[in-house]
Amino acid sequence: MNFQALSESYRDEYLKKVIQILKIPSVYEKSESFPFGEGIDQALNTMLAIGEKDGFLTKNVDGQAGHIEYGSGEELLGILGHLDVVPPGSGWSTDPFEPVIKEGKLYARGAQDDKGPVMAAYMAMKLLKDQGFEPRKRVRLIVGTDEERDWQGIDHYFAREEMPALGFTPDASFPVIHAEKGLLDGYLNFPPVPVEESPVSIQKLTAGDRLNMVPDEAKVWLKTDMNLEDSFYTYVKDRGVEGHIEQVGDTYAIVCHGVSVHASTPEFGRNAITTLIGYLTTLPLEEGIRNRLQALEHAFSETDGSGVGIQQRDQESGALTLNLGSLQLDTDGSMKVGFNLRYPVTADFQGIETTWKTFAAEWDGEYEVYDHLKALYIEKDHPFIQTLLEVYNESTGEQESAKSMGGATYARSLKAGVAYGALFKHSPDTAHQKDEHVYVKDMIKAIEIYAKAIYELTK
Numbered sequence: 001m002n003f004q005a006l007s008e009s010y011r012d013e014y015l016k017k018v019i020q021i022l023k024i025p026s027v028y029e030k031s032e033s034f035p036f037g038e039g040i041d042q043a044l045n046t047m048l049a050i051g052e053k054d055g056f057l058t059k060n061v062d063g064q065a066g067h068i069e070y071g072s073g074e075e076l077l078g079i080l081g082h083l084d085v086v087p088p089g090s091g092w093s094t095d096p097f098e099p100v101i102k103e104g105k106l107y108a109r110g111a112q113d114d115k116g117p118v119m120a121a122y123m124a125m126k127l128l129k130d131q132g133f134e135p136r137k138r139v140r141l142i143v144g145t146d147e148e149r150d151w152q153g154i155d156h157y158f159a160r161e162e163m164p165a166l167g168f169t170p171d172a173s174f175p176v177i178h179a180e181k182g183l184l185d186g187y188l189n190f191p192p193v194p195v196e197e198s199p200v201s202i203q204k205l206t207a208g209d210r211l212n213m214v215p216d217e218a219k220v221w222l223k224t225d226m227n228l229e230d231s232f233y234t235y236v237k238d239r240g241v242e243g244h245i246e247q248v249g250d251t252y253a254i255v256c257h258g259v260s261v262h263a264s265t266p267e268f269g270r271n272a273i274t275t276l277i278g279y280l281t282t283l284p285l286e287e288g289i290r291n292r293l294q295a296l297e298h299a300f301s302e303t304d305g306s307g308v309g310i311q312q313r314d315q316e317s318g319a320l321t322l323n324l325g326s327l328q329l330d331t332d333g334s335m336k337v338g339f340n341l342r343y344p345v346t347a348d349f350q351g352i353e354t355t356w357k358t359f360a361a362e363w364d365g366e367y368e369v370y371d372h373l374k375a376l377y378i379e380k381d382h383p384f385i386q387t388l389l390e391v392y393n394e395s396t397g398e399q400e401s402a403k404s405m406g407g408a409t410y411a412r413s414l415k416a417g418v419a420y421g422a423l424f425k426h427s428p429d430t431a432h433q434k435d436e437h438v439y440v441k442d443m444i445k446a447i448e449i450y451a452k453a454i455y456e457l458t459k
Contacts, residue, residue, distance in 0.1 A: 001131060001455070003395070007448035010123050014443065015101070017050055018119040022099040022108040026084050028149050035063045036084065036153065040145045043083040047118075047143055054126055065157035067142045070125065071135035077457055078140050078164030078417070079125075079450075080154070080410035081118035081171060082147035085110040086210055089260060090217070091434040105437045112438045113431035117170035117422035118143060120443045124450035135458035140164065144410060147171075148212070150371065154413050164417075166384050166457070169410045170446065172419035173427070175392040178385050179317045179404035180412065180419065181264075181342040182349060182375040185211045185325075186356060190365035193288030193333035200224040200283045201331070203251065207273045208326030211340040211370070212408075213432045214269035215325060216260035218276040222252045228283075235279045241270065254279070262432045263323040263340040264406035266303040273324050274301050289333045292363055296337060299359065300324035305341070310355050314344040316377065317404040338370070342406040345375035376412050384457075388420055391453045395445070396424075420453070422446040 021043060029037035044066055048058045051068035060066045088096035088109045099108035106116065122141055142161075146153035168176075200222055207218030222228070229245055232254060236243045242257040256279070258272030277297045281290060299307040305322045313319035326338035343352060353367070360367040378385060380402045393399055411417035422443065423429065430436045 001133075003448045003452045006127055006131070007444050007451065010127060010447060011440070011444055014119060014123050014447065015106070015440065017123075018106070018116055018443075019099045020050070021046060021083065021115045021119060022110055023097055025097045026110070027087050028084060028146065036146050040084050044143065044145055047083060051122070051141075055129070056125070061157050061160060064146075064153040065142065065144045067140050067161070068122065068125070069138055069140040070129055071138045071458065073135070073137045075137040076140055076162055076164040077137050077454070078142055078167030078414060079121050080142045080144065080167060080169040080414065080417070081114050081121060082144040082410065083115060083118065084145050084148050085113065085115070086148050086213060086432050089434055093435055096436070101440065104440055106440050106443070107435060107437040109436055111436050112423070112429075113436070114147070114171045116438045116443055117446060120422055120446040121170045121450050123447045124454060127447065127451045128454060133455065135454070137458040139454055139458060147410060148210070151413070154410060158413060163415050165415070167411070167414045167417040168388065168420035168453075169417065170420060170422045170450065171409045172405060172407055172421070173403070173423040174421045174449070175398070175400035176385055176388045176402050177405050177409075177411070177419035178378045178380055178382075178402040179345050180376040180408060181317050181344055181404070181406045182347065183371070183373040183408040184341040184343065184352070184369070185371040186339055186341065187368040187370055188335070188337040188339070188356070188360050188365050189368060190292060190333075190335040190337070190360075190363055193286070193292070195332065196286050196288075198284060198286040199226055200285050202280070202285065202289060202329060203331055205276075205327060205329035207276065208338065211323070211325035211338050212263040213325065214258065214261050214263060214266050214323055215272045216258045217255060218258070218272040218327070219253065219255045220276060220280065222254065222283075223250055224252065225250060228252050228254075231282065232279060235282065239275065239278075241275050243275070260433055262407065262429075263325065264321065264342055264408075266321055266323040271300070271324055273327050286333070289329075292333070292335065295363060296324070300339070308355055308359055310352050312344060312347055314346040317345045317375070318406065320344060320347065321406055342408075343375070345377045345404075373408050373412050378416065378418060384416065385418065387456055388418070388453055391456055392449055395449050395452060421449060
């Protein structure tokens with residue numbers, strides 16, 4: 001079977017179907033009618049309808065997730081992806097939910113994370129089915145709906161449906177990811193501080209809406225008789241960042257901008273919250289609030305955890321990363337600080353937690369775990385890893401080895417699973433950023449690799 005030529009023949013069909021999915025604004029929203037909002041429900045039903053129309057067996061599991069399946073046999077090969085996306089944010093050059101192809105690139109929210117790769121995996125299944133290939137195992141594409149938030153959808157699914165013997169997720173990069181760092185989403189909650197007179201008082205500060213994104217905007221309202229414009233614009237100019245300030249009476253509204261990237265690589269972004277905190281600590285605020293902000297700036301300005309003494313790395317998965325993802329501060333000085341931390345597979349997680357508990361206690365606060373995903377690790381010489389790796393290397397002519405990463409994928413929800421594509425070494429990593437896009441040729445190549453991998457794993 002000439003997988004390369006066959007995958008090229010599915011280019012137009014791939015684009016037609018993926019654009020249909022990309023047009024749906026499947027961002028989480030609270031809803032009484034749908035588990036995760038109307039947009040996500042529409043994306044799930046649309047994907048399943050595509051599978052049903054093409055002759056696959058489909059199932060919607062309570063609007064929480066679903067699957068598309070073909071083949072027979074007792075053993076099940078799972079392919080896991082997700083149809084929800086993060087909020088588009090600002091600064092796009094095109095409408096994030098009106099897909100556009102320019103210079104061979106497909107632009108839309110979800111083009112890379114994860115609708116584009118999910119559709120590539122689906123088209124690989126369809127390619128094999130159209131060619132009359134009958135797998136000796138059942139092949140099941142499982143689509144989740146809450147991956148960018150709490151994973152409730154996939155948890156609900158596996159509480160009711162069969163666990164695959166092996167599986168992969170097209171939600172990362174090639175050649176194959178055999179290790180994923182542990183992931184911690186946590187909060188630091190600080191109570192009010194005694195209110196004292198000060199030349200500048202914070203009325204409200206709000207920033208960040210996803211812990212797994214480096215925030216690109218932070219906003220604060222300050223009450224003061226001082227003129228803050230000169231000091232603020234000097235501050236942002238000296239640091240090469242963007243921001244603006246607006247005065248209404250004795251209140252200033254100040255906005256700092258950053259560069260949003262995925263929280264697994266926060267060192268490649270610019271955190272708007274730490275930028276704003278840095279400016280606030282130069283002002284004559286109430287002492288208790290100012291001291292807390294200085295502690296936060298010291299703790300989170302470095303993305304390797306060195307600010308709180310938890311920096312570490314290992315050979316298997318690399319260095320710890322830390323992202324300050326959200327901050328809410330009220331007039332009374334009470335704060336809720338949200339962070340995302342990715343730790344190496346051999347790290348001492350209890351030691352990390354002890355550090356956060358101590359840090360919070362120093363400022364009369366409390367540490368709260370919002371979500372914790374243990375690290376994933378499969379030996380490089382595992383037969384499953386080797387099969388996926390051989391398929392990739394044969395398809396690309398490369399001689400790559402298995403890799404590790406800081407991202408958290410649905411591979412962790414499997415009994416034995418890994419991340420497998422769909423990005424290549426040359427692919428732009430635009431997940432969670434404005435103007436998210438993929439090269440169309442990369443997705444066609446992914447169809448080839450996935451089809452061949454499914455074939456090798458199930459023949």
